[in-house]
Amino acid sequence: MKNYDYKNIEKKWQDIWEKEGCFHAENGSSKEPYYALIEFPYPSGQGLHVGHPRSYTALDILARKRRMQGYNVLYPIGWDAFGLPTENFAIKNKIHPKLVTEKNVANFTRQLKMLGFSFDWSREVNTTDPSYYKWTQWIFLQLFKKGLAYKQEMPINWCTGCKVGLSNEEVVNGVCERCGSEVVQKRKSQWMLKITEYAQRLIDDLDEVDYIERVKTQQKNWIGRSEGAEVKFELTSGDSVVVYTTRCDTLFGATYMVLSPEHDLVAKLLPTLDNKDEVEAYISEAAKKSEFERTELAKDKTGAQLKGVNAINPVTGKEIPVFISDYVLVTYGTGAIMAVPAHDSRDWDFAKKFNLPIIEVVGGGEDVQKEAYTDVSSGTMVNSGFLDGMSVKEAIPAMIKYLEEKGIGKKKVNYKLRDWVFSRQRYWGEPIPLVYCEKCGWVPISEDELPLELPELDTFEPGENGESPLAKATNWINTTCPHCGGKAVRETDTMPQWAGSSWYFLRYMDPHNNDALASKEALSYWSPVDWYNGGMEHTTLHLLYSRFWHKFLYDIGVVPTKEPYQKRTSHGMILGENGEKMSKSRGNVVNPDEVVNDYGADAVRTFEMFIGAFDQSTPWSEKGLKGCYKFLERVWNLQDMVTDGEGYSPALEKAIHKTIKKVGDDYEKMKYNTAIAAMMSLVNDFYKAESITKDDYCILITLLNPVAPHITEELWEIYGRGGLLATTEWPEYDEAKTVDDEIELVVQVNGKIKDKIMVANGASREETEEKALCAEKVKELIDGKTVVKVICVPGKLVNIVVK
RNA sequence: GCAGCUGUGGCGGAAUUGGCAGACGCGCUAGACUUAGGAUCUAGUGUCUACGAUGUGCAGGUUCAAGUCCUGUCAGCUGCACCA
Numbered sequence: 028m029k030n031y032d033y034k035n036i037e038k039k040w041q042d043i044w045e046k047e048g049c050f051h052a053e054n055g056s057s058k059e060p061y062y063a064l065i066e067f068p069y070p071s072g073q074g075l076h077v078g079h080p081r082s083y084t085a086l087d088i089l090a091r092k093r094r095m096q097g098y099n100v101l102y103p104i105g106w107d108a109f110g111l112p113t114e115n116f117a118i119k120n121k122i123h124p125k126l127v128t129e130k131n132v133a134n135f136t137r138q139l140k141m142l143g144f145s146f147d148w149s150r151e152v153n154t155t156d157p158s159y160y161k162w163t164q165w166i167f168l169q170l171f172k173k174g175l176a177y178k179q180e181m182p183i184n185w186c187t188g189c190k191v192g193l194s195n196e197e198v199v200n201g202v203c204e205r206c207g208s209e210v211v212q213k214r215k216s217q218w219m220l221k222i223t224e225y226a227q228r229l230i231d232d233l234d235e236v237d238y239i240e241r242v243k244t245q246q247k248n249w250i251g252r253s254e255g256a257e258v259k260f261e262l263t264s265g266d267s268v269v270v271y272t273t274r275c276d277t278l279f280g281a282t283y284m285v286l287s288p289e290h291d292l293v294a295k296l297l298p299t300l301d302n303k304d305e306v307e308a309y310i311s312e313a314a315k316k317s318e319f320e321r322t323e324l325a326k327d328k329t330g331a332q333l334k335g336v337n338a339i340n341p342v343t344g345k346e347i348p349v350f351i352s353d354y355v356l357v358t359y360g361t362g363a364i365m366a367v368p369a370h371d372s373r374d375w376d377f378a379k380k381f382n383l384p385i386i387e388v389v390g391g392g393e394d395v396q397k398e399a400y401t402d403v404s405s406g407t408m409v410n411s412g413f414l415d416g417m418s419v420k421e422a423i424p425a426m427i428k429y430l431e432e433k434g435i436g437k438k439k440v441n442y443k444l445r446d447w448v449f450s451r452q453r454y455w456g457e458p459i460p461l462v463y464c465e466k467c468g469w470v471p472i473s474e475d476e477l478p479l480e481l482p483e484l485d486t487f488e489p490g491e492n493g494e495s496p497l498a499k500a501t502n503w504i505n506t507t508c509p510h511c512g513g514k515a516v517r518e519t520d521t522m523p524q525w526a527g528s529s530w531y532f533l534r535y536m537d538p539h540n541n542d543a544l545a546s547k548e549a550l551s552y553w554s555p556v557d558w559y560n561g562g563m564e565h566t567t568l569h570l571l572y573s574r575f576w577h578k579f580l581y582d583i584g585v586v587p588t589k590e591p592y593q594k595r596t597s598h599g600m601i602l603g604e605n606g607e608k609m610s611k612s613r614g615n616v617v618n619p620d621e622v623v624n625d626y627g628a629d630a631v632r633t634f635e636m637f638i639g640a641f642d643q644s645t646p647w648s649e650k651g652l653k654g655c656y657k658f659l660e661r662v663w664n665l666q667d668m669v670t671d672g673e674g675y676s677p678a679l680e681k682a683i684h685k686t687i688k689k690v691g692d693d694y695e696k697m698k699y700n701t702a703i704a705a706m707m708s709l710v711n712d713f714y715k716a717e718s719i720t721k722d723d724y725c726i727l728i729t730l731l732n733p734v735a736p737h738i739t740e741e742l743w744e745i746y747g748r749g750g751l752l753a754t755t756e757w758p759e760y761d762e763a764k765t766v767d768d769e770i771e772l773v774v775q776v777n778g779k780i781k782d783k784i785m786v787a788n789g790a791s792r793e794e795t796e797e798k799a800l801c802a803e804k805v806k807e808l809i810d811g812k813t814v815v816k817v818i819c820v821p822g823k824l825v826n827i828v829v830k
Numbered sequence: 831g832c833a834g835c836u837g838u839g840g841c842g843g844a845a846u847u848g849g850c851a852g853a854c855g856c857g858c859u860a861g862a863c864u865u866a867g868g869a870u871c872u873a874g875u876g877u878c879u880a881c882g883a884u885g886u887g888c889a890g891g892u893u894c895a896a897g898u899c900c901u902g903u904c905a906g907c908u909g910c911a912c913c914a
Contacts (some may be wrong), residue, residue, distance in 0.1 A: 241834065248833060251913065285914090328912085359913045366914085372831090373912055443913050471850095563908080601912060637855070639843060643836080644907085651842065653868095654855050701844065704854035712856090772848045778895050818894050821898060822851050828894050 030662040033627030037737040050145040058099035060244035066561035067105040070131035075138040095757035103535035105152035114455035128405040154527030161478035162544040173562040185213035190489040195652040220447040238595040251443025258436035271360030276422035279411040280388035281365035288313040289357040301334040323433040376400035453498040456521030464508035464515040496520040529576040627734035630656040636699035672720040689759035698813040799825035
């Protein structure tokens with residue numbers, strides 16, 4: 028027997044797999060299709076992180092198992108290659124981002140191949156490839172034509188470092204998610220996508236898919252549906268203001284009104300106010316603050332009264348003062364609120380600061396002069412006219428009915444979700460395929476001009492005012508209007524990185540199609556993705572965006588299913604050995620090249636699956652990796668014990684059937700760590716036996732193959748039944764042989780374990796109880812006492828309760 | 831502050847969902863083979879005042895029986911952050 032030479036073995040089988048093309052998925056095969064998907068990587072300059080193989084190995088195991096079970100498996104790979112780090116590197120090193128991308132992709136490819144994933148490399152896609160982004164642009168044009176893309180001048184998050192507009196999702200604690208620079212508010216005309224139009228469907232259709240619960244709740248919370256009412260307040264100036272409230276039951280307690288400083292009416296009223304200067308000063312003060320500063324100072328409420336104007340509470344008829352304050356957000360609801368300090372803690376804080384009246388309208392709480400009473404589940408309406416005596420739950424519909432009858436308000440649903448800012452003032456992204464014509468406005472370019480390729484530029488820096496680098500490509504910009512034939516200019520903003528990743532799973536189904544993003548046949552054969560695994564961090568970004576695009580494509584008849592992914596799971600992070608997040612600055616980064624070189628791909632794969640519960644974060648451990656290497660070596664060294672016998676060794680038969688069952692079930696539940704533990708136990712059993720048969724050995728190898736494909740393929744070549752192990756059948760087990768003939772039962776006295784007895788499997792209750800009562804230790808303990816009760820759980824235990 | 835997740839040996843983690851807590855692996859201890867051991871094999875390894883008792887963040891409760899269910903509480907991680 029040779030030594031376990033993982034380096035040669037792994038290289039050998041990777042070459043064979045590639046030559047034989049044995050992981051190629053076939054379109055339109057009569058076999059049952061199975062589509063397993065991992066989030067395609069961003070090919071960064073740092074190369075693969077040890078976190079990547081955790082997700083990739085997990086689904087590789089399922090893909091390999093499905094192939095053995097006779098499915099036509101699609102397990103594809105590609106590159107989400109547009110994006111800022113590449114562009115920043117390109118700027119710094121004066122090299123074209125395309126070249127940077129090529130280099131990084133080559134490195135990632137090498138690393139992924141070295142790990143032996145069963146990807147169908149013939150379907151590789153790259154979001155920066157014009158033949159790919161042609162279809163990203165095509166989808167955008169359809170959105171535009173359906174009125175779901177619109178341009179709007181709006182305050183955006185502006186990264187002072189990247190000099191680029193960011194979506195709310197990309198701003199983390201007031202700084203840029205990517206570069207960490209400060210983010211400030213800036214008004215800029217941006218392309219927006221109306222994801223809000225799909226808000227309700229994005230919530231409702233979650234019922235139809237099999238996503239882990241955490242993902243569902245996080246998406247629901249992010250979309251943030253709330254049911255409330257819009258109420259119209261007349262002002263003494265003759266104007267009126269509509270406010271949004273989820274607590275219209277408290278309307279009698281509304282003692283003042285607050286507008287956001289950016290509210291349209293504020294500018295209109297300004298000239299008529301008695302304290303014009305004060306209000307103006309507050310507005311400009313608020314505008315200067317970034318969103319971060321505003322929230323930083325959250326506890327301390329500020330504001331200014333609009334003197335000279337009052338609002339009229341529509342149910343009490345009383346005049347109430349009007350304020351502006353930056354705790355009211357212009358982007359949510361109507362940008363105006365009715366303030367009920369007795370029952371809202373923010374209003375309460377504000378009322379205390381400005382000495383405003385606090386009127387209790389829900390009784391049953393503590394003194395509202397000391398603290399706001401916000402509980403909606405108990406309490407009775409007081410000081411509220413026709414609502415008095417009702418519970419909050421009764422009062423809300425009663426008030427809505429009243430408002431609707433009087434024509435001063437109506438029921439209204441609001442969402443926290445905001446439209447998607449789709450413009451980036453950057454070079455390395457898909458050009459937006461629109462032109463601006465003085466006469467016709469924004470006009471889409473003709474679909475047969477797609478792809479609209481990026482112009483060649485010498486430098487990729489953004490312009491001084493944050494305008495796109497594309498603005499420098501004069502020849503490219505100036506064009507003619509497809510509509511009227513007159514002079515027109517191209518849009519110079521590009522799309523965000525989320526664009527290309529919102530539909531890539533569709534392209535994998537038919538990656539070389541020039542006439543459509545994928546053929547109808549391919550789409551209906553493969554859709555939807557059966558199993559999609561990815562990081563929790565993408566739950567409210569990529570996952571939501573791609574569901575939105577997919578629903579749109581469904582609406583226009585391009586894709587056959589409402590939802591893109593049938594099942595979604597999520598892996599935990601792999602932390603550094605010190606338990607902290609892996610990062611260069613912490614110096615705890617593990618390099619996949621090094622560990623694969625030192626222990627082999629199979630050991631790394633095995634360890635990444637054995638490291639802990641798949642959905643939880645766990646620290647890396649070189650010692651643990653070594654343990655897995657040792658396990659594989661023990662599997663390898665079992666060769667010394669293989670004898671010529673046929674079938675399973677009688678002594679091992681039960682253990683083998685149990686292990687087949689356990690490993691198969693555990694893979695499906697992503698309980699890879701316990702599946703591997705079960706195989707380790709089987710190996711221990713094998714070592715305890717006199718010898719093992721080829722069949723014993725081959726079962727172990729087959730079960731282990733999805734985790735450690737190279738070593739098992741090598742052993743199969745020596746001991747197997749010919750052909751590739753990757754294409755043989757997944758083993759069956761005999762249920763009858765997974766149960767023992769005799770079972771050890773625990774005997775408890777008063778709930779404490781005192782003895783153990785052996786009984787035949789399936790022994791009757793009477794028989795078991797009798798045997799338990801006769802057990803020696805039990806006899807001693809119950810001697811002279813009364814047996815009150817005997818509880819017998821067949822196959823588990825007997826508990827004797829005595830007094 | 832709100833939402834979600836997690837608390838089990840020296841460490842990573844198991845526990846068929848209410849039924850033998852600590853599977854499997856690491857580490858550690860002792861022994862064997864060795865010129866040698868960061869190799870391999872064998873045995874042991876939750877804690878304690880060790881015949882016995884005790885033990886799953888903490889405090890109660892339900893039950894014949896609780897890591898698992900209920901009530902309260904503390905700590906850590908992640909996400910959101912004045913969403914009316």
